[in-house]
Each structure stands twice: as C-alpha cells, then as structure tokens.
Amino acid sequence: MVATVARATMSGDARAEQLEAMLLHHEIETFNTRYAAALDEQRLEDWIEMFTDDALYVVVSRENFDRGLPAGLIYCENKGMIRDRAFALKETTMFAPRYLRHLIGNLAVLGRDERGHIKATANYVLMQVLFDRPDAKLHQVGVYRDVFRRESGALKLAERRCVYDSLLIDNAMCLPV
Amino acid sequence: MAWQKAAALSELSEGGVIGVHVGSTPIALYQLDGVVYATHGICTHAMAILADGFVEDGKIECPLHQALFDIKSGKALCGPATEDLRAYAVKVEGDDVLIDLDAAAAGEAPVATATPSGAGAPTSNTAPSARASNGGTASEAKGEEMSEPLSITKHYAWPAEGLSRIPDWVYTDQTIYEREVAKIFHGPTWNFVALECELPKPGDFVRSNVGPTPVVVSRATDGSIHVFENRCAHRAAEFCRELSGNVSEFVCPYHQWSYDLKGNLAGVPFRRGVAGKGGMPANFETAEHGPRRLKVTSHRGVVFASYSDQVETFTDYLGPEVLREFEATFDGRPLKLLGHYRHTLPGNWKLYHENLRDPYHATLLHTFLVTFGLLVAGNKSLMLMDPKGRHGVMASAKSDGKSVTADAKKEMRAYKENMTLADPRMMTFFPEFDSPWSVTMATIWPNLIIQREMNTLGIRHIVPNGPHEFIMKWTMFGFEGDDEEMTRHRLRQGNLMGPAGFLGIEDNEAIKFVQDGMQRVPDKEHLVMLDPSVAAGSSESLISEAAIRAMYKHWRAEMGL
Numbered sequence: 001m002v003a004t005v006a007r008a009t010m011s012g013d014a015r016a017e018q019l020e021a022m023l024l025h026h027e028i029e030t031f032n033t034r035y036a037a038a039l040d041e042q043r044l045e046d047w048i049e050m051f052t053d054d055a056l057y058v059v060v061s062r063e064n065f066d067r068g069l070p071a072g073l074i075y076c077e078n079k080g081m082i083r084d085r086a087f088a089l090k091e092t093t094m095f096a097p098r099y100l101r102h103l104i105g106n107l108a109v110l111g112r113d114e115r116g117h118i119k120a121t122a123n124y125v126l127m128q129v130l131f132d133r134p135d136a137k138l139h140q141v142g143v144y145r146d147v148f149r150r151e152s153g154a155l156k157l158a159e160r161r162c163v164y165d166s167l168l169i170d171n172a173m174c175l176p177v
Numbered sequence: 178m179a180w181q182k183a184a185a186l187s188e189l190s191e192g193g194v195i196g197v198h199v200g201s202t203p204i205a206l207y208q209l210d211g212v213v214y215a216t217h218g219i220c221t222h223a224m225a226i227l228a229d230g231f232v233e234d235g236k237i238e239c240p241l242h243q244a245l246f247d248i249k250s251g252k253a254l255c256g257p258a259t260e261d262l263r264a265y266a267v268k269v270e271g272d273d274v275l276i277d278l279d280a281a282a283a284g285e286a287p288v289a290t291a292t293p294s295g296a297g298a299p300t301s302n303t304a305p306s307a308r309a310s311n312g313g314t315a316s317e318a319k320g321e322e323m324s325e326p327l328s329i330t331k332h333y334a335w336p337a338e339g340l341s342r343i344p345d346w347v348y349t350d351q352t353i354y355e356r357e358v359a360k361i362f363h364g365p366t367w368n369f370v371a372l373e374c375e376l377p378k379p380g381d382f383v384r385s386n387v388g389p390t391p392v393v394v395s396r397a398t399d400g401s402i403h404v405f406e407n408r409c410a411h412r413a414a415e416f417c418r419e420l421s422g423n424v425s426e427f428v429c430p431y432h433q434w435s436y437d438l439k440g441n442l443a444g445v446p447f448r449r450g451v452a453g454k455g456g457m458p459a460n461f462e463t464a465e466h467g468p469r470r471l472k473v474t475s476h477r478g479v480v481f482a483s484y485s486d487q488v489e490t491f492t493d494y495l496g497p498e499v500l501r502e503f504e505a506t507f508d509g510r511p512l513k514l515l516g517h518y519r520h521t522l523p524g525n526w527k528l529y530h531e532n533l534r535d536p537y538h539a540t541l542l543h544t545f546l547v548t549f550g551l552l553v554a555g556n557k558s559l560m561l562m563d564p565k566g567r568h569g570v571m572a573s574a575k576s577d578g579k580s581v582t583a584d585a586k587k588e589m590r591a592y593k594e595n596m597t598l599a600d601p602r603m604m605t606f607f608p609e610f611d612s613p614w615s616v617t618m619a620t621i622w623p624n625l626i627i628q629r630e631m632n633t634l635g636i637r638h639i640v641p642n643g644p645h646e647f648i649m650k651w652t653m654f655g656f657e658g659d660d661e662e663m664t665r666h667r668l669r670q671g672n673l674m675g676p677a678g679f680l681g682i683e684d685n686e687a688i689k690f691v692q693d694g695m696q697r698v699p700d701k702e703h704l705v706m707l708d709p710s711v712a713a714g715s716s717e718s719l720i721s722e723a724a725i726r727a728m729y730k731h732w733r734a735e736m737g738l
Contacts, residue, residue, distance in 0.1 A: 059677065060516070061516070061517065061518070061519075063420060063516075063517060064516035064517060067516075069514060069515060069516035069517070070515055070516060070664070070668055071515040071516025071517070071518070071653040071668060071671060072516075072668065072671070073518060073675055073676060073677035073678075074672065074677050075668045075669060075671055075672055076672075077600075077665065077669060078600060079599075080598075080599030080600035081599070081600045081603070081669070081672070083599045084598045084599050084600055084603070085672065088544075088545070088679050091593070091596075092544035092545065092548075092593060092596070092679070093544070093679055093682055093683060094542060094682075094683045094686060094687070095682050095683070095686045096686055096689075096690070167519050168519045168520060168521055168648065169518070169519065169520035169521070169676040169677075170520070170521060171520060171521060171522055171523060171676065171685050171686070171689055172520070172676045172677065172681070172682045172685040172686055173676055173677040173682075174677075174682050174686075
C-alpha cells in the first residue's frame with residue numbers, strides 16, 4: 001500500500017531514471033560475477049577480453065594507494081600487458097597448483113566521470129586453496145575502484161585498481177585479482 | 178664448587194668411554210688402568226659427541242673428523258681440533274663417580290700461566306678454584322660458551338664432507354635460529370632499516386626491524402637519524418604502531434610514557450605521584466631508562482643500524498668490490514619512493530640469500546630471464562663475493578637471447594622459442610648506471626637485497642620470524658628527476674619482481690618448496706657441489722654454488738659451528 005502511494009507520487013522521468021540505475025547496477029553486478037567466474041575457472045583468455053584496449057589494471061596496496069605511491073604488485077597500462085601477464089601465468093611462470101574463489105559484493109555505482117564513463121566500486125574477498133591443506137585461506141581482501149566504458153553496447157573495464165587491505169601477501173600472488 | 182654425581186662406577190668399563198650429563202653440561206667419562214677421568218663431552222672442533230668415539234693409548238678420537246685429545250689433560254693432540262677439551266676433577270666414592278665442573282683435573286694443561294695477573298710463580302692447579310681464576314682468556318671464554326645450556330647433541334654436527342653439504346638443521350632448528358638472532362642480527366653487522374627518502378623531514382619515522390626485533394627509525398629536528406627498539410622502557414609495549422608518519426614525540430599509549438625523536442625517555446606521567454603519595458622513587462633517572470638505541474650509519478641515502486659498538490665502518494663492512502656495486506646503483510641521485518610490497522615467505526631466511534648467490538637456478542627456473550637474454554648461460558656474468566663471504570653480487574650483462582646456443586637451449590626447459598610480448602617495453606633496458614651490468618642483485622649480509630633489474634629498482638628487507646618463515650618488505654624506488662615516462666617504465670618493469678612478479682612468484686614458490694621438503698622429509702642434507710674448482714668465493718661461471726659455500730664458511734664461523 002505504501003509502495004503504491006510512493007509510486008503514484010513519483011514523476012515518470014524520475015521513475016525512468018531509477019529503473020535505468022537499477023538496470024546499470026544489475027549489469028555491473030552481472031559483469032563482476034562473470035569476471036569472478038573467469039578467474040576462478042582460470043579462463044584467463046576470457047578475463048583479458050573484459051578490458052578495453054587502453055585499460056589500466058593495477059593491484060596496489062592500500063598503504064601505497066592512501067599515500068599516493070604508485071608501485072603495484074601488478075601494473076598493466078594496456079590490454080597488451082594484461083595479455084602478457086595471462087600468457088606468462090599460463091605458459092611460463094612456475095607455481096604450485098591452486099584454486100581461487102573470488103567473492104565480489106557491496107557494489108556501489110558512483111556516477112559518471114567527465115568523459116561520461118561509469119565509476120563504480122565493489123569489495124572483493126579472494127580465497128585460496130592449496131591442494132595439500134584443508135583450509136581455504138583468506139588470500140586478499142580489498143576494493144575494486146573501477147571505470148567502465150561501453151564498447152559496441154557491452155560494458156568493459158577501462159580501469160580496475162584493486163586496492164588491497166591485506167598488506168602482507170601470503171608468499172605469492174600467482175593469479176590475478 | 179660442589180661435587181656432583183656423574184655416573185655409577187659400574188657403568189664404566191676399562192678402556193671405555195660413556196657420555197653423561199651433569200646439569201646441562203655434556204661430559205665424557207673414561208676409565209684407564211682403573212682410574213676414572215672426565216672431560217667435556219663435545220669435541221671442540223665440530224660439536225660431535227666424544228662418547229661415540231674411540232679410546233686408544235690414553236687418547237680419545239672424535240668419531241666425526243678424527244681429532245685426538247689426551248684423556249687425562251684434555252689437550253688437543255692432532256687436527257682438526259686446535260682447542261683443548263676441558264678436563265674435570267674426578268673422585269670415586271663407593272660406586273658413585275663424582276665430578277666438579279669448576280675444578281680442573283690435576284693433569285690439565287697449565288693454562289694458569291696465561292693469566293695476565295699471574296705475574297709471579299705459576300699458580301698451582303690443585304685448588305678447586307684454580308680454573309675459575311683464569312676467566313678472561315680467549316679459550317676460557319669459548320669454553321664457557323660451550324657449556325651453555327644449549328642442548329648440544331650430534332644434531333649440530335656439520336657433515337664430514339664439509340661445505341659441499343648443508344645439513345637441514347641449519348634451516349629448521351629453533352635453537353640455531355635464536356643463536357642467529359644473537360650472533361648475527363644483534364651481532365657486529367650492519368642491518369638495513371630504511372631509505373632516507375622515506376624520512377625526508379624532521380619528525381618523520383618508519384617502523385622497521387633489525388632481524389626480528391622491531392625498531393623505530395626517526396629523523397630528529399637537527400636532521401640526524403636515530404634507531405631504537407620499539408619497546409616501551411616501562412612495560413614493554415610495542416608503542417609505535419603506524420607503518421610510517423610524522424610526530425613531534427612518541428607516546429606509549431598504555432601509560433603515556435613519552436620518548437623524543439632520538440629515542441630518549443622524555444616524560445613519565447605522575448612521576449612525583451599525586452599529593453605527595455605514590456610516584457617513582459626519588460632517585461629515578463629518565464636518562465637511565467630509555468629504549469635500547471642502536472648505532473646508525475647512512476650511505477648514499479640508505480640507512481643501516483647495528484647493535485654492536487665494535488662493528489667496522491660501513492665501507493669497510495662492504496669491502497671495496499661490493500661497495501663499488503652498491504655505489505653503482507646508489508649513484509648519488511636523490512631517491513624517490515615509489516611504494517612498498519610486503520609478504521611472508523614460509524622458508525628459512527637464509528634460503529633467500531642463497532637464491533641470490535645461486536646463478537644456476539636463474540638459468541633454469543626463470544623463463545623470463547632466459548628467453549629475453551637477461552641471464553643466460555653464456556652471457557657475460559659474475560657471481561661476486563666479498564672476501565669474508567658475507568655479501569654477494571650476482572651480475573649479468575643482457576644479451577639479445579639470440580646468442581643462446583642450441584645445446585644450451587636443450588639444457589634449459591624454461592627457454593621458450595619465439596616467445597614475444599604484446600608490450601615489449603617491459604623488457605627494455607635504458608642504460609643509466611656506470612656499470613657493465615644490466616642486472617645486479619646485491620645481497621648485503623644479513624638482511625638486505627638490492628635489486629637493480631635493468632631499470633626496476635628495489636630494496637628487499639628480510640625480517641626473520643622463526644626458522645620456518647620470514648617477512649619480506651620491499652621498497653621500490655626511482656630517482657628524483659625521473660620524468661613521468663621513466664617512472665612508468667620502472668613500474669611496468671616492476672611486473673618482473675615482487676610477490677606477483679613473473680620472477681618473484683617463482684623464487685618465493687621454490688623457496689617454499691625447499692622448506693616443505695625439509696619439514697616433511699627431515700634431518701637430511703643439501704648438496705651444494707657445483708664448480709668444485711672454486712672452493713668458496715667469487716666465480717665467473719653461472720653454473721656454480723661457490724658463493725653459497727662462501728656464505729656458509731662465514732656463517733659457521735659467526736655461529737661457532
């Protein structure tokens with residue numbers, strides 16, 4: 001009853017705007033779910049395709065981020081570098097086998113920047129399972145600070161800065177966040 | 178002192194030896210022609226148990242390296258032992274064999290003559306206290322150390338093959354670890370604590386470590402840099418909690434004891450009590466109750482601290498050759514901080530030093546190094562060690578990778594033919610240093626690695642955390658005056674290193690595997706036999722472990738092992 005009254009008092013424009021916001025929220029949430037699945041299933045070739053050609057992908061500690069220090073665990077200035085990382089991790093880099101599980105939540109769509117690109121943040125939790133231990137260990141927690149852009153109608157990441165709180169990495173971060 | 182029962186006479190047999198403990202002191206008991214003799218139970222050479230040795234002609238032969246000692250006097254008769262065994266006074270009452278740990282045997286070598294105070298006639302050894310009066314001679318001091326309650330067993334015997342083997346206990350034993358903290362990190366060494374560019378202004382501080390011990394590095398108002406333990410003089414609280422920052426003083430949050438920027442105790446709340454009651458004793462002096470302050474030195478913007486007042490100057494500590502490489506990287510340009518990485522590594526801290534004194538692995542494990550010609554068997558390279566075996570520099574001049582011979586490729590599983598990068602800028606080297614090397618990895622004993630991997634520069638600071646784990650704190654830097662493109666180049670190239678780096682992941686994983694192996698299949702030894710033509714020290718061959726052997730030669734001397 002209350003909801004009906006509220007709807008009745010809302011103008012058509014405001015309602016359209018609200019619906020659009022909900023659709024965008026849902027679209028980004030779906031994007032993040034696909035992103036997590038690509039990494040969890042170690043389909044790095046699909047992961048690469050979620051970025052624009054000029055994308056910035058950086059994994060940086062909250063310690064550095066808060067102090068304006070640029071050094072990142074991973075620092076990719078374009079899709080080529082993201083592809084090189086995926087290739088290296090798949091084909092050359094030696095590390096013990098493992099499973100990862102990304103949980104992404106608390107999505108906040110912040111609005112648009114001056115170029116009209118969509119700004120958003122989401123929290124992430126990354127669990128890691130090594131095959132000789134019974135526990136899924138909390139490997140990293142942090143926040144994605146994102147800029148999305150539409151290309152041929154589809155959302156892509158123009159920027160993803162993964163700012164992690166867990167400053168002490170457990171030995172090595174072998175797969176992307 | 179007191180006679181203590183060591184054994185029952187019936188446990189001894191003529192011409193035999195048994196091992197016992199009196200208190201915590203290991204003792205060897207012998208019976209020769211019906212008379213019982215006692216010596217310290219551990220060989221003065223390599224910590225082997227003498228009771229496992231052989232008695233012949235009044236001498237005991239060590240089971241490990243065949244050192245010979247005279248049973249009656251403890252005198253070392255033949256190498257490798259050069260130091261005499263302690264021989265103790267023995268008496269037999271009924272079936273009890275009693276010994277006096279403070280009294281020398283009548284036949285013991287007359288060390289009393291070495292006493293500086295023994296100006297007159299040589300003192301007799303008959304009084305039970307005769308031995309104690311010799312305290313202060315070098316051999317005596319060492320002898321005392323031997324009888325510390327360090328539970329000495331055969332466990333700590335170095336393999337008979339020498340430096341070409343490293344026993345697992347070097348990496349897995351808690352007692353060894355604690356001795357390393359005391360003898361090495363808190364000993365006469367220079368420990369990295371910070372870069373000056375992290376503390377540009379008065380009041381700036383960084384929370385750091387010397388070995389496992391937390392310290393504060395701060396810049397005082399006069400510009401000087403100070404290092405002191407991060408432990409309140411009152412109730413031990415680790416008072417500084419921020420990773421870095423700027424303060425006018427440090428205040429322990431528990432009872433608000435305050436410290437100035439030089440680490441001096443400045444204020445004690447309610448020192449005089451309230452209304453004439455309570456408070457500190459009238460004679461309490463703040464000057465006597467500060468945290469432990471360390472000796473500090475800084476070279477080209479890199480700050481080091483030492484627990485020892487006897488440590489040599491920093492330039493002498495590095496030696497001329499390693500200093501030259503240090504100054505090639507820290508070439509006088511002011512440093513610019515780019516950020517930190519921090520990670521734990523579930524392995525013994527020394528394995529990281531070894532990894533960077535092991536050019537052999539670099540040619541085999543790291544695809545990026547071999548495929549892009551950074552460090553390939555056949556490149557111009559050097560594994561430099563300082564003469565003492567403390568510090569090392571692994572250096573290589575980049576080739577284009579095409580010079581790798583077909584034979585070498587076959588040996589290197591990591592070599593990827595035709596591997597190219599979508600963004601090859603990551604592997605570009607812009608020469609900027611006065612050095613023939615495009616890559617140098619300098620290991621400065623005991624806690625610093627200086628990475629100059631082409632243009633990506635970083636400090637790695639080892640913070641040991643028990644025998645099985647250490648923390649690595651990385652400080653990435655460039656130079657003031659780098660333009661934006663150069664800074665970005667350093668950051669791009671940084672993808673090679675760190676706990677998510679293409680090479681960094683591999684080193685961390687490999688070291689973890691080594692510790693896993695020792696913990697799960699324990700009490701064996703490692704082989705470090707490569708390049709036997711160089712016993713221990715610098716080698717021009719990448720297929721060499723001579724630098725690791727040099728490090729252990731030094732480590733054993735420092736550890737008394």
